[in-house]
Amino acid sequence: MNAECGGYRVRRWLAGWQVLVMLLVTGVVGANSAGALDPVYPFADPLQTEPAVIATGVTLPGDGTPVPCPAQKDFSAPLALSEAVDLALCHNSQLKSSWANIKIQAGAVGEARAAYLPVLTGSLGRTNDQIRYSNSNFKPTSINQNTAQGTLIWRLLDFGGRAASHQAAENLLTAALASHNTTLQKTLAAVIQAYCDALTTRAAVKAKTESVEIAIRTLNSAKAREAKGTLAQTDTLQATTALAKTSLEKNRARGDYDKALSVLVYLLGVPGNTAITLPEDQEAKFEEDGGKALALWLEETEKNHPALVAARSQLEAAQQRVEATRSAGMPYLGLSANYYQNTRPGEAVTASNSTETTVGLTLTIPLFDGFSSTYKLQGAQAQVEQKEAVLADAERQIAMEVIKAHADATSALQNLGASATLLAAAHNALAVSQRKYTKGAADIVELLNTQAALADARHERIRCLAEWRSARLRLLASVGQLGRTAFRE
The missing domain is CATH 4.10.810 (Virus Scaffolding Protein; Chain A)
Incomplete structure (x- = not known):
């Protein structure tokens, strides 16, 4: 019973x-x-440590919506710049790594917040305790008991160690977010630069192709005049030489274009055998970003550049670590509570049912740790000095990049008009020389010189356009304000 x-x-x-x-x-x-x-x-995420950007996605400066991932593209159609940017931002491995680092730092914030909460442990057991004696005068005993044990530990008071650790974790999370934004800016700059390089090299191929066509017409004209006996064979040979030289330049330009496309394919993160076509050239709109005062650019950089935000947050985190390290050597007050049913840890079960409850306050006073805390504090203070130097170096380097990019953008914008005038004049000069040569009023040397001048004018125009695109891109990237809307026009 x-x-x-x-x-x-x-x-x-x-x-x-x-x-x-x-x-x-x-x-x-x-x-x-x-x-x-x-x-x-x-x-x-019980302590709500993950930033909202984890759920919503990153919104670049000036954009209204986050980057759409995953990005899809039908490569049978020309690749627009906005599509190239979306593909690169979704497939870049460095971005995935910096995104994971945000989650890592959010976990560190959770650990810091958890230090304010109690730690509760418990165990349940079913124990059978049998004792047999070699002396037959004592009967063996057998005890079956359910056991339960619970422990609560809660640090109530310290000298700011938990608060400093929590603030340091928050600053490192801010730094991780800013570092991700920096990686975004670098990825944007790289893919847009590669796209613009592909456009530039394709324009060079087109220009060299037109030069070859002009050289062919010149050679045919020279052969026709030679056949009529109105021209020496030397003119035909010079025209043939000019055509061969222009054909070589066209082949080199084609090679540069293929290399530019391969770089673009790599940055997009798509298979290496993907065939990419670019849209036809459109009349570009040149916003005079370079005309803004340099002081305004530097002011925006100081406030908003993600690399500087990250460096400042890392410095603040290092300063908080000094406080946390200093607090580790100070006394702290803790609360402990224990519940035991039928046994204590490491003891035999009781024959009859029993419960035991203990509650206590403990003041822990570190007395001596072999000077370990002293050296930890010195190391933490040295980390602060290192982060200060990193921040100062980042400020100088980024300011130098902004100044150089601003100067390049201003110069490139001024060169656009001059290159357009040069190209128009070269076209007119060639047309006049061709008419004179056809009528016999000009020799082959004059015609070939005007052809070379037109080729040089085309090269300068392409170069000025490329310099403007590159300088404007570097200026926006140097300030840390490059977004998808900056290039949609």
């Missing part, structure tokens, strides 16, 4: 724990945003 009653109590006790576990699991599944239960770490 007693055994049956004991078994019934055990089954009822186990059933109660099963109900409690089921209720806990149900609540956890409801709290888990992903809907998938991890039996060990069921809560997704």
